[in-house]
Amino acid sequence: MPDGMDFGRFGSGRDVRRIEDAGLLAGKGRFTDDFTAQNQTVIGFLRSPHAHARIVSIDTDAAASMPGVVGVLTGADLAAAGVKPLPVGPIFKRPDGSPGATPLRPGLAQDTVRFVGEAVVAVVAETADQMRDALEAVVVEYEESPVVTTLAQATAPGAPLIWAEATGNIAAQMTHGDRAACDAAFASAAHVVSLDLKNQRLAPMSMEPRASLATPEGNRITLRVSSQMPSGQRDTLCATLGLTKEEVRVVVGDVGGGFGMKTGLYPEDIVVVHAARALGRPVKWTPVRIEEFLSATHGRDIESHAELALDPDGKITGFRIRTLANVGAYAGTTGMIIQLMIGPWVSTSIYDIRTIDFEMSAVLTNTAPTAAYRGAGRPEAIYIIERLMDAAARKIGLDPAEIRRRNVIDPALMPYRNAMGQVYDSGQFGSILEQGLELADWNGFAARETESRARGRLRGRGIASFLEWTGGNAFEERVTCQVAADGTIEVYASTMPMGQGIATSYAQLVVDTFQVEIERIRIVTGDTDRGQGFGSAGSRSLFTAGSAIKHASETAVANGKELAAEVLEVAVADLEYAGGAFRVAGTDRAIGLFDLAARQPDKRIYVDATSSVSGPSWPNGCHVCEVEIDPDTGVVEIVSYKSVNDVGRVVNPMIVRGQLDGGAVQGIGQALGEFMQYDPESGQVMTASIMDYVMPRAEIIRDFEHRLDQSIPCLNNPLGVKGVGELGTIGATPAVVNAVGDALVRAGRARQADTLQMPLTPAVVWAALQA
Secondary structure: OOOOOOHHHHOOOOOOOOOOHHHHHOOOOOOHHHOOOOOOEEEEEEEOOOOOEEEEEEEOHHHHOOOOEEEEEEHHHHHHOOOOOOOOOOOOEOOOOOEOOOOOOOOOOOOEEOOOOOEEEEEEEOOHHHHHHHHHHOEEEEEEOOOOOOHHHHHOOOOOOOOOOOHHHEEEEEEEEOHHHHHHHHHOOOEEEEEEEEEEEEOOOOOOOOOEEEEEEOOEEEEEEOOOOHHHHHHHHHHHHOOOHHHEEEEOOOOOOOOOOOOOOOHHHHHHHHHHHHHOOOEEEOOOHHHHHHHOOEEEEEEEEEEEEEOOOOOEEEEEEEEEEEEEOOOOHHHHHHHHHHHHHOOOOOEOOOOEEEEEEEEEOOOOOEOOOOOOOHHHHHHHHHHHHHHHHHHHOOOHHHHHHHHEOOHHHOOEEOOOOOEEOOOOHHHHHHHHHHHOOHHHHHHHHHHHHHOOOEEEEEEEEEEOOEOOOOOEEEEEEEEEOOOOEEEEEOOOOOOOOHHHHHHHHHHHHHOOOHHHEEEEOOEOOOOOOOOOOOOOHHHHHHHHHHHHHHHHHHHHHHHHHHHHOOOHHHEEEEOOEEEEOOOOOEEEHHHHHHOOOOOEEEEEEEEEOOOOEOOEEEEEEEEEEOOOOOOEEEEEEEEEEEOEOOOOHHHHHHHHHHHHHHHHHHHHOOOOOEOOOOOOEOOOOOOOOOOOOHHHOOOEEEEEOOOOOOOOOOOOEOOOOOHHHHHHHHHHHHHHHHHHHHOOOHHHHHHOOOOOOHHHHHHHHHO
């Protein structure tokens, strides 16, 4: 190591500034819409104005003859060309044991439209103006059908069906636990609490909308798209278009946020690629924001009746949930698995609850499909149990912290198998709870409440003590590592940067092994020709790909030792590696890493390595929020937000805290304002713009403090890390709602605290205070 060089300051455990930011802040980012292909055309979509209707006829003659128009496509055209709808995995069953039932989502509607905004006709033209003019010339005749948009409407006796095979509009259902044992627990319980809770529908709202550019290249097609999971999108394209994997390349540049919305292929992407292949020309699609509201997947949208049975001391003896999940007009695999399986995996959270009875149903409605959104089932599940914990504390007369203490899993039980069969490898949940309470000065709340009252404000405190599952149950990752003669180290991974700073964390791990300047590290992603993998979802990137990067880097150094031993004519055992050089121990004989690479026939040291982790990670935390409410207006202000988080070993504390901040803001957004609303009678979208959809703003962040406990590493991966990208979202929503509920209780509105439903807009809170 050269004198004065401290490579450790760029390694893991340090607040290294994000290497991605310099280019992005200078406007050098290359997002999908920034790319233009030679001889490129543009495509646009005519969308259904009806929530449910039969397509009587489509007249595209006038549009096809307009200046600049090079192609017009309908659903019938796609079907005739053999283009298949999006696949749905046959992994679910209906209540009677029959296979799950749902219409399959086509690239363009065929015969029937099932939600407002569904794509019906596509027009390809030379310019965007010509495309828009031609879309206006398309004439579609519809015959409207009855509409169901709410869960109550869809499950009512005799409700109109979205799909004939899905009787009762139930696409699929899963049950978990032991119903008889749970019934017995409730029959003998000293206390029973029950709540009816809603997790409203949300729009992911990434800063960069979806976009795609398909370019024919001989017998191949390249799709440039904004994506979290390029390999999965390539595979879906192959399935829908009948192509081999060798015929499709998916390329991803910078991604302006994903939040789960960009995990899967969309119908529009299929049409873009099909049109490019049919025309033999590049085709580009750039949607406007209203198209994102109407046709991108949404998140959440469940209604649950949840109950706890407790003994005289407040120990939970039974947990029962009945959930209806609005999965929209087309039930996709992701939308169903999130609510029917993944959410239940964490429903018992950090609590030692052995007896459960869960029934989760996926319900079809005339709304846009739901899929992954930050947290994907875990925020909904944690919201339910944390609301119940506060309700139980009120009923029994316990402090909300105390009832959690009495139910938390004893660390002596680790590894712990929960009632859903999920195994927690590590966790000191009681310790994290106590640290969170101390950080938030839980016991000093009375003085702060008195001060707030003196100013005419109502003050409340809320707690969420919880865990989440991360990993997507995809535990294998392939990484390539190349040490080049030009003095750079390039690592390719199939996980995707999308604003979360993962490239910086990866680079720090490379520095750990190679001990070179971080400026020499090149992190490359987003090209299925370079490598394939599951992608970034479920907070899996660091603990799967990061572990693979550690393995590949160490393998490269090990291989380098063998090469250096030949050059220096010594045994491998005589060599040591430090500071970017291989040195004969106890001597000054050495060869630099990059000099060694230059001696190789292809001027590089190259490793293609695959490694696996042994299971998911279970990050957890205690989040405490304090709010003030203006009783005259119902306006809620967050005056304190403190959290202690166990995310295992931390590679970059600054990035982790940033992820917790961003996640918390999204969770607060759900608690206080966000709501993707449909008119229940017509199915028209009522919040299809940022003017109507209430996004969280920077002003909601006041006193945010996140502490990291690194004393409990994950045992399922060699880095000891746990996922963090969704933790803040999961904790914030129940912490904020519980804080508002606590303020209502202190104002003499205990009943209203139990009936609170999100979003807690000023009107909702004011009405609760007036009750």
